[in-house]
Amino acid sequence: MTTDTKRFERSDFQTDQEVRWCPGCGDYTILASVQTYLASLDIDREKHVFVSGIGCSSRFPYYMNTYGMHGVHGRAPAIATGIAIANPELTVWVITGDGDALSIGGNHLIHTLRRNVNLNIILFNNQIYGLTKGQFSPTSELGKKTKTSPMGSIDRPFNPVSLALGSEASFVARTLDMDRNHTISMLKAMREHEGSGLLEIYQNCNVFNDKAFLDLTAKDTRDENRIWLEDGEPIIFGPNGEYGVTFDGKGARIVEVSQVGRHNIHVHNASNPDPSVAFALSRLAHGPYGPTPLGIFRNVPVPSYGRLLEEQITRAREKQGPGDLAKVIRSRGTWTVE
């Protein structure tokens, strides 16, 4: 819904609150991307609601000049569900982190995704607990040494994209904090999609987990490790397009294009109703190490929970007429005492 005459500047979405993330935090870039994207839209500021849980990223709503709510740890998807269902006119954003969404709030995340509530969920994944100063999180790699895992973490991590696809989320994507253009294109696709979307953003915590995404961000390694998923395009990557993804009897594999031939490279189809292909793509990398897919894994049309609920109300009214409480309280039989 962009227009030629731009209604907003990025500054229209900034608040007078001092942003209190650590200098150099990836959150700043994400904030800028979101504000820039919202300013490009023709949607009234008051129609946006940002809901967060607890954690560094969850301070986000305080810095957005929209309606916002800083909630309870892990429960942002539940709170946002109530907002989205109660008023389908709103554009509701959930801001969450790897601890908030996947540890304490794991249950709400998977149920919200399967229900397809109309929410845009942005998951800031920095693979560490930042606000409590550096403990391993549910996405930290095995063996990670932190204050609570001095001998190395023995906690097997989640792959958030796999988890979302396993919940049959209808929109799942991944991007990098530092790539603002790609982030904005992912935000746009997510907002334009009906129902729940999950956008995982690899976000650098320069204080407690610096350089966690180096394979994907360093100049000398990023080209060989970023697998860009483009809908309708063969999945080819590498500095000179020398690598590709193919499906054979063993599932998705990374191959050299020259060895299998270009016609055997898998053509990405984000709207494939079967989530298992997208799931296989998500397993190409278990974390941001080595070649890792980025972009939209899945984007399928599924009616949102809110829409189905509104349709039920319309149907009930067509069938039974508008509610009449005087009738309801008499519906179980009455008698009159003279």
Added chain:
Amino acid sequence: MSDDTLTESRPAPEQIKDVVIRFAGDSGDGMQLAGTQFTASSALFGNDLSTFPNFPAEIRAPQGTVGGVSSFQVHIADWDILTPGDRPDCLVAMNPAALKANVDDVVPGGLILVNTDAFDERNLGKAGYDENPIDNGSLDTYTVLKAPMEELTKDAVKDSGVKGRAALRSKNFFALGLMSWIYTRSLDPIIEWVDDKFGADTPVGSANVSALRAGYNYGITTEAFHHTYEINPAPLPAGEYTNVIGNVASAWGIMAAADKANLPLFLGSYPITPATTILEELARHRNFGIKTFQAEDEIAGIGATLGAAVAGSLAITTTSGPGLALKSETLSLALMIELPMIIVDVQRGGPSTGLPTKVEQSDLLFAMYGRHGEAPLPIVSTSSPSDAFDAAFEAARIAIKYMTPVILLTDGYIATSSEPWKLPDLDALPDISRPYATHNGEGPFLPYERDPETLAREWAIPGQTGMEHRVGGLEKDSQTGNVSYVPENHEHMSHLRDAKIQQIQADIADVEVHGDGTDLLVLGWGSTYGAIRTAVDRVNKEGLSVSHAHLRHISPFPKNLGDVLARHDRVLIPEINLGQLSKLIRAEYGVDSTGYNRVLGQPLRARFIESEIHDILNGETS
């Protein structure tokens, strides 16, 4: 053959003032249904009544065992009654286990109707009887009426198309028919219900009606059943009545509140016994625009409810003790943000899973104090099934007017039991609406500016232009709502949140005192109302000087409560807990009371409260 022709052969029934009947059988025997239909028929006849269903937590507990017995007690009367009765005058026992579980409660000389077909060696063994109690003289103090209900039912339904063991499912209708004969009830409302539910011409429908008639006819033709009874209609205040259970009345009260507040209604809940039927009732009324959301857990239930409150709905969540524990954190957030919300706690036996289907009043202190930080909120309580309508409406009124979550306490007894309810004039209910915030655009919008009278902040909802703001769990500046860690601001806000709740006292009704006796005040709250009132009326008839006061508001207490306590020499507080209101009264007023505290998973009984009153006034209890 209609009722009228059946009635012709009826010997003159004995006129009685009231009767307490308990239908008891295996949890699959349909005793709740038999009891409910007997009640419905009595209600239409114009009796006053009060019911008490009692069932195990298991859907199908082991058949034939004492643990699997389900019962439904109904008290019907020609006068204004308040309880389902302490002890049954008549017990229907569908099997030996039902007899064993209930016979000790039956009043001496009472009637016991047994289904003799179930009293075989196997069932006797399962119930733990060495010999058949029907034959060994152990029931000699009662009048035992016997009917081979299974044989007679099978015979009655043979033309219906229902065959084999399925035919036996109609035996509850046989019992119902026989009881309708004994107590001179009309079969017509029951037959109408069967027709509505199953269709009178379907095999199941016609089997049930045949069994019902067969039971009635068995009474006509069997001399043992020729002593019958009749209870005249009760002189209730004129008006239109329905028979309502507490959970449904709560749901309707909330619907009425949404209407009078002119707000969309949202309910976010997770199924939990004994609260679930509120969710079920509201889910039936989509045409009202009601949005019910069955969440993945208790926390998501209140989370979504809070979200709906943010968005401007009248937002409700329903639960019981274990769920209230899970909701505690989000409840604190709602209180911190200051949004209207109703949390209905249908209390059950605890702690932990406790007694899921049984009544207790043991969440009172948890409702008062079960939150982290200084976190006061209003508590409204319900005293009977029909009262749940008014209590729910009052909870909503306070929540909206004062921008605060409110806990509505009901319990498992109120939830499932029923009584006649004189239908209210819905148009006469007060307007409880409060407009959303407005802002003239001059200066910044201050979301935590307060109405000086109510101390309530304004309710600005997403979608409203020019009032974009952020709320959250962090301490906030008293005006802007922005995050503030200023020490004095936190202290100011803590006092403000407390003062907001305390000053609601000026806006709630005084507690009414029933009776003018000053020797003893019996103070109660919740579902003990009927038992306390009955006991107090009885002792006052004997010439004692006792009063009864029953609390609608527990937080804050009504403003006259201190004076009422001071006017009486002694205070007795009966509760289905170990003395929780007593603690609050002592803390607030420095008044020591005597407790009558039972946690049997059963409603309190009037006669025990009565003897407690006697003991106190005779100086036997200190």
